[in-house]
Amino acid sequence: MIDIQHLSFKYPDHAQPALDDVSMQLPMKKWTAVIGHNGSGKSTLARLIDGLLIPSSGTITIDDLPVDEAHLQQLRQQIGLVFQNPDNQFVGTTVADDVAFGLENHQVPHDQMQQRIDEALKAVGMQDFADSEPSLLSGGQKQRVALAGILAIGPRVIILDEATSMLDPKGRHELLTLLKQLIIQHDMTVISITHDPVELSMSDYAVVLDHGKVAMQGATAELLKEPAKLAQMHLALPFAQRLQLQLKERGISVPTQYLDSERMVEWLCQQLNS
Amino acid sequence: MGNAKVILGAYVPGSSWLHQLDPRVKLFSCFWYVVIVFLANNWLGYLWLFVVLGMLIALSRLPLKLYWRGIKPLFWIILFTVAIQLLFSSGGHVYWQWGWLAITSGGFYQSAIILARFILIITISTVLTATTPTLQLAAAMEAFMNPLRYLHVPVNQIAVMLMIVLRFIPTIMDETTKVMNAQRSRGVNFDEGSLIERAKRLEPLLIPLFVGSFKRAEELATAMEARGYDPDAPRTKYRVLHWHHNDTTAMVSLAVATLILLVTRFLPV
Amino acid sequence: MSAIEFLNVNYAYQADTPMATLAVKDFSLKLESGSFTAIVGHTGSGKSTLMAMLDGLLVPTHGSLRVGEVTIDSHADKKTLAKLRKGVGYVFQFPESQLFAETVLKDVMFGPLNMGVSLEQAKEQALTALRSLKLPEDINDRSPFELSGGQMRRVAIAGVLAMHPRVLILDEPTAGLDPQASEDLLNLVNQLHQKGTTILMITHQMEQAARYADHVLVMKQGQRTAFMTPHELFGKPDLLKEAGILPPASVDFANQLVVHGLKLTDEVPLTIEQLADQLADHLKQGGRANG
Numbered sequence: 001m002i003d004i005q006h007l008s009f010k011y012p013d014h015a016q017p018a019l020d021d022v023s024m025q026l027p028m029k030k031w032t033a034v035i036g037h038n039g040s041g042k043s044t045l046a047r048l049i050d051g052l053l054i055p056s057s058g059t060i061t062i063d064d065l066p067v068d069e070a071h072l073q074q075l076r077q078q079i080g081l082v083f084q085n086p087d088n089q090f091v092g093t094t095v096a097d098d099v100a101f102g103l104e105n106h107q108v109p110h111d112q113m114q115q116r117i118d119e120a121l122k123a124v125g126m127q128d129f130a131d132s133e134p135s136l137l138s139g140g141q142k143q144r145v146a147l148a149g150i151l152a153i154g155p156r157v158i159i160l161d162e163a164t165s166m167l168d169p170k171g172r173h174e175l176l177t178l179l180k181q182l183i184i185q186h187d188m189t190v191i192s193i194t195h196d197p198v199e200l201s202m203s204d205y206a207v208v209l210d211h212g213k214v215a216m217q218g219a220t221a222e223l224l225k226e227p228a229k230l231a232q233m234h235l236a237l238p239f240a241q242r243l244q245l246q247l248k249e250r251g252i253s254v255p256t257q258y259l260d261s262e263r264m265v266e267w268l269c270q271q272l273n274s
Numbered sequence: 275m276g277n278a279k280v281i282l283g284a285y286v287p288g289s290s291w292l293h294q295l296d297p298r299v300k301l302f303s304c305f306w307y308v309v310i311v312f313l314a315n316n317w318l319g320y321l322w323l324f325v326v327l328g329m330l331i332a333l334s335r336l337p338l339k340l341y342w343r344g345i346k347p348l349f350w351i352i353l354f355t356v357a358i359q360l361l362f363s364s365g366g367h368v369y370w371q372w373g374w375l376a377i378t379s380g381g382f383y384q385s386a387i388i389l390a391r392f393i394l395i396i397t398i399s400t401v402l403t404a405t406t407p408t409l410q411l412a413a414a415m416e417a418f419m420n421p422l423r424y425l426h427v428p429v430n431q432i433a434v435m436l437m438i439v440l441r442f443i444p445t446i447m448d449e450t451t452k453v454m455n456a457q458r459s460r461g462v463n464f465d466e467g468s469l470i471e472r473a474k475r476l477e478p479l480l481i482p483l484f485v486g487s488f489k490r491a492e493e494l495a496t497a498m499e500a501r502g503y504d505p506d507a508p509r510t511k512y513r514v515l516h517w518h519h520n521d522t523t524a525m526v527s528l529a530v531a532t533l534i535l536l537v538t539r540f541l542p543v
Numbered sequence: 544m545s546a547i548e549f550l551n552v553n554y555a556y557q558a559d560t561p562m563a564t565l566a567v568k569d570f571s572l573k574l575e576s577g578s579f580t581a582i583v584g585h586t587g588s589g590k591s592t593l594m595a596m597l598d599g600l601l602v603p604t605h606g607s608l609r610v611g612e613v614t615i616d617s618h619a620d621k622k623t624l625a626k627l628r629k630g631v632g633y634v635f636q637f638p639e640s641q642l643f644a645e646t647v648l649k650d651v652m653f654g655p656l657n658m659g660v661s662l663e664q665a666k667e668q669a670l671t672a673l674r675s676l677k678l679p680e681d682i683n684d685r686s687p688f689e690l691s692g693g694q695m696r697r698v699a700i701a702g703v704l705a706m707h708p709r710v711l712i713l714d715e716p717t718a719g720l721d722p723q724a725s726e727d728l729l730n731l732v733n734q735l736h737q738k739g740t741t742i743l744m745i746t747h748q749m750e751q752a753a754r755y756a757d758h759v760l761v762m763k764q765g766q767r768t769a770f771m772t773p774h775e776l777f778g779k780p781d782l783l784k785e786a787g788i789l790p791p792a793s794v795d796f797a798n799q800l801v802v803h804g805l806k807l808t809d810e811v812p813l814t815i816e817q818l819a820d821q822l823a824d825h826l827k828q829g830g831r832a833n834g
Contacts, residue, residue, distance in 0.1 A: 037723070039691070050500055081500040083496070091441065093437060096512075103512065105502035105507075107509060134441065135444040135445065166718060170789070173789075235722070239793075243796070243815060246819035251827075261796065262799075266803070269805050453640065456633070461657025463621070477643060478653065482640055485643075
């Protein structure tokens, strides 16, 4: 469990704290979506969990590992971060060199590197691009390489900091499908900082941040039972929930249980085909 | 991407004997060759240097045209320097004189030497850059910087810096084209008007590039930190250079070539 | 008369070299004045090259194009290109990266001033553009670099709108914006369209194409695969598949219903509202609605 207790953080040049006494417990080996508007504090949260920022007050522990300056090296081993801009996290002059960058930092011996690079690139389907230069890759491909760089280290937690927001729908879909698969294969914990409703609908657990405070948290299916509440906060909803709201406006009541697109189709067919 | 090629030199992929040599050997040999160019003191010495260069060009298995392209951009500078030598050097027989300008046999001799040196040095550099990928060159430079460690020069940091520069040159070139197009679309004409007017027009290009690069640098630094980069910690290396039999052969050949050149110095020609 | 016309346009990068690559091949198209065209296609499909030619940033290798009165071919001189750019505005992808002036107002005035209007006129046009993007007035004298990402985007767009283009090109204008900001921006583009501006919008979001465009241009390998209304395009699953386009979620949902043996109408639901209307009609007719 990632246990966050009374966490606060204020940037030196801002009047308002970015996070204000935030507490949450995020389950391990699950996918958690953290949603909220720009400026809700969600990216700050990602950087605090990885120890890139030091909180003004409060504590974070990942299972038994406290997030503080004394444990930074372990943290970097345990947590991988994929950032928003595909270009600005690609360090190597080729795909293989970029994956190697993290291995070099973690002082992985040279004789293990090639194998770990090959395996990681294979896991994200980029094995044919090992010698490619980044300028020849699409945004989605670069993000997959970033993911490979993380997999090569073998962390338990992957944080996506709006990692799909600059990708086209195809690149986004490919990256998310890949992640879902990896979670299952490797028992990983994913925290996705996002305002993409598709990412929200793929998650098991969700936290809604608003102006530096937790507005809601719980199982995603529970949260999506009441789409109106999320809509009021101007958050983007998955398609099925938007349709549910639209039908409600037209005087059609839809069961209050959580329906994804597939179950929505089934329900409609039951209503209309009998 | 087309522009980046010009800056990053002219590596031409291939599998020749020269392509396969260790980049350290190639970088050192190139440097060494430039030094011994200045040891030649008669036409036989220069002839020998040209023969060596010819052999290297043959070993590179790249078309001669490519080497000519290396000289072409510097053509006017070469011509100017040679002309200066020709007109201002004195000594020997005077063929032509006008005020303090004179063409003398000494001038002919001096300008011929300058011309030969120009061609030798430029072409040997092209041999190096055409047969060695930039990444390998960087690795070789890093290897040569290694002893500086004992003088507390941050060799590791410089190596990472070098890698990032190479990595981001194409990105910044793309960015430049993009901002330039955006400003042209807003009515800027980058290639008209006086020099001062043109310089002024660079502001809408340079400021966005500057601001963008800063933002990029900040994000990149965060990403590198998240990936466990610590400038003060030791790192292992992915790209390790290996010394092969051919590299020893190359070094011995270099020594022999140098010896032959030294011998030419004492021949009465 | 049509506002824009491409006639057998070719564009080759690095023409006259062995590395020449054709980015646009024998492309012809007419667009009506005041139309809203969505342009879709993968990276390298030639859509950006096409738009660059429309703004005089590239000149066709062969063929010609016409915007209003201005005709451009491979021999076009700088004056003609400048004239072309006067009528065409181009909002590049991530346009905030072109901001440079000390203040927001000065940045937005930059385009109009380059077009040769007076200082006062430029200021007026800038202020109107800033207001139309719903930017608070107290930012006008602030540095554009102090603003939030979404605000910077809007200032950059104001900088293009202030030039009063009759043809407006937008390349993925909502990329990286949050859903609320995206919707606001698209509504503004739609308003401009309603006021008579000819709009060309490159987008990967088929929801946007379906909701706002009157025509969709599908590009592939420098050629046009399709040019038709959203209704026609999204009603052709085979064509979409071939072009590698995912239909809007509402169309996809309706297709799923068909798979389950439920066909609503022949009309493809382009938006979630249309889908909800169709469903509501059926549910109410079926007498099973209980609300």
